[in-house]
Amino acid sequence: xxxxxxSPDYVSTTNACKLCMPLGACLAFKGVEGAAPxxxxxxxxxxxxxxxxxxxxxEPVDIASSSLGENQAIFGGGPNLKKGLVNVINKYGAKxxxxxxxxxxxxxxxxxxxxxxxxxxxxxVETPDGQMPALITVPTPAYGGSHVDGFHAAVLAxxxxxxxPTPAHGGVNLLPGFVSPADLRxxxxxxxxxxxxxxxxxxxxxxxxxxxxxTYEALPAGGVxxxxxxxxxxxxxxxxxxxxxxxRSAGSWLEMYLNVPLRSLGLPMGVRACDALHQALRxxxxxxxxxxxxxxxxxxxxxxxxxxxxxxxxxxxxxxxxDMVVGVAGWLAELGVRPALCATGGKSGRFPAAIAEVTEGxxxxxxxxxxxxxxxxxxxxxxxxxxxxxxxxxxGYRLARELGVPLVRVGFPIHDRFGGxxxxxxxxxxxxxLLDRIINAILAHDQDRHHWGYGYL
Amino acid sequence: xxxxxxxxxxxxxxxxxEDRPFRISCDKQSLAxxxxxxxxxxxxxxxxxxxxxxxxxxxxxxxxxxxxxWDIRGALSSGPMLHRHSFSTDLQERxxxxxxxxxxxxxxxxxxxxxxxxAAFVYSTCIVGIIGDDMAAVCRKIEAEAGIPxxxxxxxxxxxxxxxxxxxxxxxxxxxxxxxxxxxxxPHSVNLLGDFNLAGETWIIKRYLEQMGxxxxxxxxxxxxxxDLMRAHGAALxxxxxxxxxxxxxxxxxxxxxxxxxxxxxxxxxxxAQALYDVADFFGDPLMAARAQExxxxxxxxxxxxxxxxxQDLQGKRAAMYVxxxxxxxxLIKAFRLLGMRVVLAGSQxxxxxxxxxxxxxxxxxxxxxxxxxxxxxxxxxxxxxxDVFVGGVKERPIAYKLGIGFCxxxxxxxxxxxxxxxxxxxxxxxxxxxxxxxxxxTPRRMALAKEAxx
Numbered sequence: 001x002x003x004x005x006x007s008p009d010y011v012s013t014t015n016a017c018k019l020c021m022p023l024g025a026c027l028a029f030k031g032v033e034g035a036a037p038x039x040x041x042x043x044x045x046x047x048x049x050x051x052x053x054x055x056x057x058x059e060p061v062d063i064a065s066s067s068l069g070e071n072q073a074i075f076g077g078g079p080n081l082k083k084g085l086v087n088v089i090n091k092y093g094a095k096x097x098x099x100x101x102x103x104x105x106x107x108x109x110x111x112x113x114x115x116x117x118x119x120x121x122x123x124x125v126e127t128p129d130g131q132m133p134a135l136i137t138v139p140t141p142a143y144g145g146s147h148v149d150g151f152h153a154a155v156l157a158x159x160x161x162x163x164x165p166t167p168a169h170g171g172v173n174l175l176p177g178f179v180s181p182a183d184l185r186x187x188x189x190x191x192x193x194x195x196x197x198x199x200x201x202x203x204x205x206x207x208x209x210x211x212x213x214x215t216y217e218a219l220p221a222g223g224v225x226x227x228x229x230x231x232x233x234x235x236x237x238x239x240x241x242x243x244x245x246x247x248r249s250a251g252s253w254l255e256m257y258l259n260v261p262l263r264s265l266g267l268p269m270g271v272r273a274c275d276a277l278h279q280a281l282r283x284x285x286x287x288x289x290x291x292x293x294x295x296x297x298x299x300x301x302x303x304x305x306x307x308x309x310x311x312x313x314x315x316x317x318x319x320x321x322x323d324m325v326v327g328v329a330g331w332l333a334e335l336g337v338r339p340a341l342c343a344t345g346g347k348s349g350r351f352p353a354a355i356a357e358v359t360e361g362x363x364x365x366x367x368x369x370x371x372x373x374x375x376x377x378x379x380x381x382x383x384x385x386x387x388x389x390x391x392x393x394x395x396g397y398r399l400a401r402e403l404g405v406p407l408v409r410v411g412f413p414i415h416d417r418f419g420g421x422x423x424x425x426x427x428x429x430x431x432x433x434l435l436d437r438i439i440n441a442i443l444a445h446d447q448d449r450h451h452w453g454y455g456y457l
Numbered sequence: 458x459x460x461x462x463x464x465x466x467x468x469x470x471x472x473x474x475e476d477r478p479f480r481i482s483c484d485k486q487s488l489a490x491x492x493x494x495x496x497x498x499x500x501x502x503x504x505x506x507x508x509x510x511x512x513x514x515x516x517x518x519x520x521x522x523x524x525x526x527w528d529i530r531g532a533l534s535s536g537p538m539l540h541r542h543s544f545s546t547d548l549q550e551r552x553x554x555x556x557x558x559x560x561x562x563x564x565x566x567x568x569x570x571x572x573x574x575x576a577a578f579v580y581s582t583c584i585v586g587i588i589g590d591d592m593a594a595v596c597r598k599i600e601a602e603a604g605i606p607x608x609x610x611x612x613x614x615x616x617x618x619x620x621x622x623x624x625x626x627x628x629x630x631x632x633x634x635x636x637x638x639x640x641x642x643x644p645h646s647v648n649l650l651g652d653f654n655l656a657g658e659t660w661i662i663k664r665y666l667e668q669m670g671x672x673x674x675x676x677x678x679x680x681x682x683x684x685d686l687m688r689a690h691g692a693a694l695x696x697x698x699x700x701x702x703x704x705x706x707x708x709x710x711x712x713x714x715x716x717x718x719x720x721x722x723x724x725x726x727x728x729x730a731q732a733l734y735d736v737a738d739f740f741g742d743p744l745m746a747a748r749a750q751e752x753x754x755x756x757x758x759x760x761x762x763x764x765x766x767x768x769q770d771l772q773g774k775r776a777a778m779y780v781x782x783x784x785x786x787x788x789l790i791k792a793f794r795l796l797g798m799r800v801v802l803a804g805s806q807x808x809x810x811x812x813x814x815x816x817x818x819x820x821x822x823x824x825x826x827x828x829x830x831x832x833x834x835x836x837x838x839x840x841x842x843x844x845d846v847f848v849g850g851v852k853e854r855p856i857a858y859k860l861g862i863g864f865c866x867x868x869x870x871x872x873x874x875x876x877x878x879x880x881x882x883x884x885x886x887x888x889x890x891x892x893x894x895x896x897x898x899x900t901p902r903r904m905a906l907a908k909e910a911x912x
Contacts, residue, residue, distance in 0.1 A: 012564035013520060013547040020521025042583055042615035043487045044497025048525035051851050060855040062832050067487040073587065073615045080489040087490030091462055091833060103519050104583040104615060107553060142519030143548045143584065213859050214901040216836035395527075 015375035017319055017395065018345030021140035022100045023049045024151030024178065026063050029098030029136070031184075031202020032158060033223035036064055036094035040081050040112060041102030043067040055415040057181075057208040062218065064088040064097075068104060077105050078115045082122070089125045089133050092218045096134045096226060098154060106141035113137050134226055136161050146346050148321050151178050152246050155202060158229055159250040165258060166234030171197035172284055173238040173260065175250050177267065177323055178412065181209035182424040190278075190427055193293060194285035199228035199235065201250070209421045233258035237284055239277075240264050243354035244322035244346065266358060267323050268426050269434070270331030271300065273358070277427070296428040303432055304335060307439045312336035314442070317382045319392040320411040322346040322354070322371070324425075328391050328410060329367055330358030331431055332438075339367040340385045347372040375399065389442060406441035410434065462833045463491050469828040471817065479817045483808055483828040484620060492831045494779065494852050495806040497614035499582055500526075501622020504869065505702050506578055506610065506629065508653055509681035510534035513544060513574035517561050517592060518582030520547045522614075530869040531655040535680055539574055548584060558590050565599045565607065575683035576606040578629060586613030606683070608632050619781075620701050620807050627706035630677065630686060634710065637684060639691025643672040645740050646692045648716075650707055651699035652723065652876070654679030655869055661877040662723050665733060669748045671740070678703060690714040694739055696721050696732070701782050701807050723876035724785060724884075725792035726757065726764075756878035763882055764795065767889045772797035774892055777839055778848035779830055780867060783808030783816055789848060789867070790819050796885055801842040804830045832856050846892050861900030863891035 026037035026049055039046045046065035053061040064087070066072075066080040081099075088094050101112055116135045123132065138157035140150045155175060176187050184205035191198040206222025232238075232254060240251030243266045255262040263284075268277040274297070278289050289297075315338045318325050322344045329339040342355045348371070355369035370381070379399050382390070390400045390407045394416045400407035414420030424430040443457050468482040487493035499522055506514065507530045516523040527543030534540065546564045548557050561579070569577060577599070581592055592609045600607040610629045612622050647666065652659050659679030666673055674692040675685035690710060695718035697707045707718040719739060721732035730753045737746040776793050780786055783805040790800045803816055804827035816826055825838050835856050839847060847857035850868030857864040865887050867875065875884045897903050 009563070010567070011546075011560055012515070012567050013523070013545040014568070015527060015543050016520045016524045016545060016547065018520060019524045020519055023521065038490070042497050043493055043495055043618070044500050044614045045521070046492070047494065047496040047852070048500070048521070050492075051529075052525050054851055054855055058855060058858075060832060060859055062492045064490045064492050065487070066489045067491075067493065068615050069486045070616050073583075083488075084490030087463065087488065088492075091490075092492075102583070103521075103548075103553075104587065107584055107587045141550070141553075142521045143550050143553050146520075210859075212861060212900050214861075214905055215840065216832065216856060216859055218833060 010377070013374045015395065016345055017343065017374055017378065018146035018148070019052070020142035020147060021145050021150030021153070022102050022142065023052065024147035024149065025098065025100035025138050025140045025154035027053065027147075027178070027204065028151045028154035028158070028202045029100070030061065030207050031204035031223050032096050032098065032229070033225045034095030034219055035223060036062065036088045036092050036097050036219060038064040038066070038084065038088055038097050038099045039102055040066045040077060040099055040105045040110065041068060042104055045102045052413065056413045057421045059208050059210060059421070060216070060220075061208070062092070064092070073104065073108055076108065077110050078118075081110070081112070081115050082119045085119055085135070086125055089127065093128070094133055094219060096136065098158070099135060099137045100140045100150070100154065101138070102140070103142040106139060106144075112139070134162060148178055148346050149246065152249060156248065156250045156253055159201065159232060160253050160257070162226065162229040163232040163254060163258060164230050166231045168236065169231060169234040171199060171231070171235050173232045173235045173251070173254060174198040174200045175238060175240040176200060177242040177245075178321060179267070179426060180423050181205040181421045183426040183430060186424060186427050186430055190293065191281065193290045194281045194287050196281065196285050199224055199232055201229060201232075233260060235260050237261045237263055239280055241267050242323040243326045243357070244348040244350040246348065266330065266354070267327035269327035269431050270334045271431075272334065273327065273330055274428050274431060293428065296432070300428045300432045300435075303435055307435060308336060310439045310442055314338070314388040315340040315385060316389050316391055317341045317343070317378070317385060317387040319343040319378050319390070319396055322348055322351045324411040325392075326351070326354045326358055327425070328434075329355050331434065332391070333359040333362035333367070335435065338363055338365070340387055341378070341381050342367050342369045343373050343378045343381070344371050345374060389438065391438065406445045408438050408441045462831075462837060463488055466491065466834075470834070471813070471826045473817050473820050473822050473824045473826065479814055481810065481813045481826065481828060483810055483813060484618070486618065487829055492833070493829055494831060495829055496619055498616050498618065498622040498625065499580060499612040499614045501619035502580060502610045502612035502626040502629070503622070504530065504653075505623055505626035505678060507540055508532035508534070508676070508679050509576075509578070509683060509686070510540045511537040511575045511682050512539065513568055513572055513577040514540060514580070515544045515546070515565060515568060515577060516580045516582065517546045517557065517585050517590070518548055519584060520545050522582045530653065531871060532653045532869070533655075533657050533680065535660075536682075539572055544568055553584060553588055556588060556590055557585065558595050561590065561592065561595050562599065565595070566602070569599070569603045569605070574605065576608065576633065578608050578610050580610045580612050582612070583614040586616065606633060606636070618807065623702045624705050627703060627709065630706055631709045633683060633686040635687070635690045635714065637687030639688050642674055642688070642691040644693055645670055645742065645745065646672040646674050647694045647696050647736065648675045648677050648689045648692045649673060649679055650677045650695050650697045650703035650718070652676070652679045653869065656872055656874040658723065658874045658876040658880065661874060661879065665752060665877065666736065668752055669733065669737065669745050670742070671736060671745070677706070690716060692716065694719065694736070696736065698722055699782050699784055701784075701809070722784065722788040724788035724880070726760070726795060726878065726881050727791050728788045729877055729881070760878050760882055764885050767885045768795075768797045770893050771889060774798045774845040775842060776800050776846050776848065777802035777842065777844040778867070779804040779835060779853050780849065781806050783812035785867070786816055787819055792881060792884060796888065800824060801844060802827070802838045804828065804835075836860065846888055861897055861902045863888075863894065863897070865891060
């Protein structure tokens with residue numbers, strides 16, 4: 001679909017709207033209790049990704065590396081991988097190590113699962129409880145996909161390598177996708193409100209949004225536990241959020257191999273998507289929606305009415321990770337905003353259909369959905385549209401400035417504003433907060449634009 | 458010897474004692490699994506070449522290397538801003554299998570046609586080194602076609618550490634130098650090497666030099682332009698700041714063009730003044746020396762009373778620093794002394810043995826000197842030395858903050874000019890703002906300490 005805008009020969013990438021696979025894997029591993037993310041590659045990858053994640057979450061993000069040099073690139077990285085594992089287990093006290101490969105180690109052909117088997121057989125590690133840590137491996141060559149693909153691959157790896165056939169325990173598995181720590185906390189709260197015990201995988205709501213400490217926690221508390229991951233096969237269902245997941249997702253693996261029924265839902269943003277989540281929670285729990293949540297829903301509808309005239313007929317450009325864009329597009333369409341352009345650097349193949357699905361019946365002309373694009377292309381398309389507002393991550397800042405329109409920041413990365421880790425977008429309450437932010441951005445823009453300065457909007 | 462977390466790294470840490478001979482091991486591959494704060498060869502090259510604002514910087518590899526370096530440096534430009542984009546060939550699996558040369562060729566053609574850069578730098582990444590693309594051949598071909606210098610930067614991430622990347626960048630810049638005319642360049646002229654114009658710092662230094670009657674031919678690594686680099690060999694002197702990044706270029710220019718160089722630092726009052734005096738000495742012009750003295754005394758006159766006021770609060774506080782290059786640390790130790798503070802930990806990612814020797818010489822007894830550190834070690838020393846403020850970059854910030862310790866961002870992301878006399882005032886204000894903030898009294902560690910003290 002991008003072809004009609006840019007040259008069919010467009011080959012270079014300018015200001016990518018995506019990051020590389022291992023970053024997503026590291027983020028997912030941060031959501032496992034006692035886990036240290038470990039990148040098998042050269043030192044720079046781990047450092048760059050740490051830096052990038054730190055600037056969004058403003059939390060320590062320790063990612064170990066096998067720190068390969070030229071010799072290892074030629075003769076294989078096995079010895080460095082094993083030495084690195086010993087260090088990260090002994091010094092960090094890791095109970096789980098999430099080992100993700102990089103483009104370097106995939107291409108030199110290191111057999112990481114094989115090396116890990118050798119490592120476990122050699123067993124040189126002394127842990128306080130005598131237990132060998134769980135070692136999860138996931139192939140994440142940077143050229144194999146985006147950070148979101150790496151995230152989903154790591155979630156699949158943790159589930160498929162740990163979950164076992166387990167007697168039914170009545171809990172549910174909740175696979176939230178790449179959302180903020182605030183969103184994770186929200187999902188945990190609403191599930192609990194129905195009396196459901198949920199294994200949230202991954203759950204970095206505490207590891208990447210931790211309280212101030214008296215000492216540095218090498219591995220901060222929090223995360224889905226090994227036991228929870230192992231017991232996923234006994235859950236009564238898996239709720240997996242996201243329209244643009246790979247065909248072989250963690251939820252579908254659980255369904256196929258451990259017979260856990262899968263409920264596949266979009267990110268709960270906006271009334272229809274949130275209602276779908278609560279419908280599922282009602283069915284799984286056998287309980288009605290708690291009154292507090294009903295009230296939140298009611299307040300959300302009330303806010304939609306109060307705010308509709310500020311939004312109705314406006315056009316938006318939405319960009320970022322596929323599922324976040326889909327969620328925002330559906331929500332804006334419910335508010336009468338036309339998602340004139342929905343763009344992503346991802347390439348799951350499901351994006352255009354997902355955009356069509358969430359906006360169905362709400363927009364007069366279908367939202368244009370383009371995937372696999374960079375900010376050069378997004379800019380070209382956005383200039384033709386002349387939108388009223390941009391909604392996406394920090395990387396659209398320059399475009400918003402050029403277009404002279406407000407940018408409402410959602411998703412990842414947010415490194416030109418404070419509090420990216422606390423941005424709530426999901427469920428009725430998150431939808432409400434996003435609605436407030438969007439309307440206020442438009443009001444502030446109007447206020448600034450009129451030289452007489454309205455003090456009463 | 459102080460507490461060491463990783464036994465294998467014990468020779469990379471030194472605690473200055475009264476009579477212990479200095480010994481440190483450095484410039485080696487990071488220890489696997491240690492969570493080094495250090496990046497890679499590509500990073501070293503990219504940071505040095507970053508400020509050349511009218512050149513195309515195309516990163517040949519998968520998207521990550523380019524995405525993580527998109528607009529992350531505060532290397533400001535007074536004109537073109539091509540350096541602030543992130544260009545990549547975004548290699549895909551099929552390119553890795555069949556080779557990425559064709560894609561690189563097409564990407565270069567496309568980007569050169571779109572942006573009309575004055576030169577193009579093409580960076581190799583890990584993967585390019587492994588699949589063996591002949592980047593040099595592609596660059597030669599496009600150079601002939603486009604009529605601009607197209608320079609390969611051999612910066613495969615795994616081929617050494619950041620220092621190797623600095624060297625690769627210097628070799629790439631050396632390709633430009635000597636290509637342009639040198640007519641009309643003043644005999645009193647310099648190039649600025651190793652200053653990155655973070656938050657406009659090069660402009661401050663340039664202003665001082667111009668006030669002394671010195672022409673700046675090229676801001677080689679700050680507000681850089683291809684045409685200036687091409688005529689940089691016409692300058693009478695190279696001023697080299699930053700220990701590792703551009704020394705090699707200075708040496709190359711000395712060898713190839715006979716251009717002498719001076720090592721300088723623009724951080725802190727003493728070193729800034731010394732840099733200006735050294736330049737005046739070099740040119741042996743009494744009028745210039747007088748202007749330098751006048752400039753320094755004027756600036757200091759305005760600065761001192763303000764610094765002394767801040768010093769009243771800061772007296773006796775302890776500082777730690779972990780920086781990219783070790784050279785910066787010398788100046789920071791002096792700057793902290795001027796504020797009445799003591800540096801108790803000084804470390805760097807890429808110091809040389811000589812750098813650390815110098816660091817040990819200028820530090821107080823008890824100071825920890827560390828090469829290529831990691832969060833666990835840094836945490837141990839920050840607590841052990843009961844530090845009030847930590848100087849570092851983005852990756853060091855959360856270590857300090859989690860422990861309830863003040864922090865000063867002194868890396869490439871800073872938005873505040875810290876060089877020159879006004880920079881010293883900014884630095885002192887920032888240190889004061891963080892050290893004196895009341896937030897620390899609410900942090901778990903300080904509350905526990907206060908409770909202990911009361912009991």
